[in-house]
Structures are given as C-alpha cells and as structure tokens.
Amino acid sequence: MTIDWAALGSVFGVSLVVTVALVGLFTLGIAGLSRRERATAQGGTAALATTAAYLCFATCAAAVVYGLHLIVAKS
16 A cells, blocks of 8 residues: 555645635634624624625635535545
C-alpha cells in the first residue's frame, strides 16, 4: 500500500482554505447581526448589515449542503 502524498497534501490544503473561509463568513454574519442589535438599541435600522448577515449564513449553509452532496454522491 502506498500513500499519494501529493493528493493528501492537496486535500489538506483545500480543506484548510474552505474551513477558514466558512468560519470567516460565519463570523461576518455574527458581526452583522450584532450591528443590527446595536442599531436597534440606538433607535435606527441596519438593513444592509442584516441582509449581509443573512447572505453570509445562507452561503455557509449552501457550502455545507454541497459538501454533504459530495459525500453522498461518492458513496
């Protein structure tokens, strides 16, 4: 049995980049909702921040669903 180190390194690199990107998107979503809460407390609205937050969460959910699709399609 041999290990294809190049393929293993490629999978590791892609996994690392995707993980960091998803965590970053989720963090931006949390920050957007935090802005909404702060704006509401001050009597304003933060429609753009709320929309961006929901877009970040939807992108994270789509990435998770796509990953699950890849897992199910390969088995």
